[in-house]
Amino acid sequence: MSDLIQIFAKAPLAGKVKTRLATDKGDEFALQIHHRLCETVVNMALDARVAEVEVWTTSDEACSYFESMGVACYVQQGQHLGTRMDFAIRHGLARHHKVVLIGADAPSIDGQYLADAFQALEKSSVVIGPAMDGGYVLVGATEPVSFLFRDMPWGTPEVMGFTLERLFTAGVGFHVLSERWDIDTLDDLKRHLPDWLNA
Template sequence: MIPGSSDSCLIQFAKAPLLGAVKTRLEPSLGKAGCVALHRALVSWVFSRHLPVGQVDSEVWSDRKHPFFDALLTPAEVPFRLQEGADLGQRMSHAFADRLPHYRNVLLIGSDCPGINGNYIAAALKALQTVPAVLGPARDGGYVLVGLNRPCPGIFEDVPWGTGRVMEVTRQRLMANCLQWLELDTLVDIDRNEDLHYLVSSVERELFFKKYLTC
């Protein structure tokens, strides 16, 4: 563990907000500029939701540096790190391999799920007190959170990212490594047109839109 820090680390993965590179499945509905605006809003919202959690050291990892991250992270004194790897699985593997030697628990979340909050993170940390792994299922068949308290070789290899089989394959990887895991409540990622209904009908929609999408 890093001296003077928590024994747990929460990594938020977030793509740089580049035109034509984020939320591409929503471009027919929102346009490229709208997709960038939504992506920036979601990254900021998810960051604001986990930042107050005192049980973890927060970090944001991205595929490249961008002024957006400087503006978001500098006031909160949260570290920024560059992802390493040719695909998502390799980048996730590297993040866990890099942080697990320093922390008892490592959680990794994306920036697509507005439903993640402090209670959800606390539940994940509680799960890791009894099992080696925890997963937060997504409604589309993926997951919004993965947490480990020990290395799990191969868990992120040859996973069909972006499909409805991500969670199924991940469960298979955990079983192949003889690792027990717990699953949290199923939440929604905002990736597809049908997911936008959840965003605009969620309990906190007014705060989300007022804070991030009205300027």
């Protein structure tokens, strides 16, 4: 296929995932939620059948877990989130015409949303899926866009605004999808996935 979905997911290790959720509910609960998020998002991407799917995780050891779901797995490269995203997208674009990167913490993304993202890349060089918290849940491109990932205040409400500002300044054609939510905190879980509180 000429299109590729990349899923960023941390290695499933207690104390290393969903740390804000763990503050309220403990490391083991946070790990269970992380597992459920990863499995939900990977299966959704595979079931969408709109592109090849691969996972980018944080350790070699974690790849067997993700490969057991039927996807290729790579280890993220770089010291910071921005450099890791840039590396993955460049790696994808060396093999595919269009690359869309999503996080494993955004189960609000569905197959239609992914299809819309790839459709947007038919006319625009970049597509962004904004998150309710001011970041984004999806970024896609048809060409390397390293400038989007340098010196970005990741994890803050300013990310989306800075991203759009950089795209305007660079004169790069882009499309913004509808807003989606992700899961970072206990409040997020209560609001969007209350059934998961009994995980």
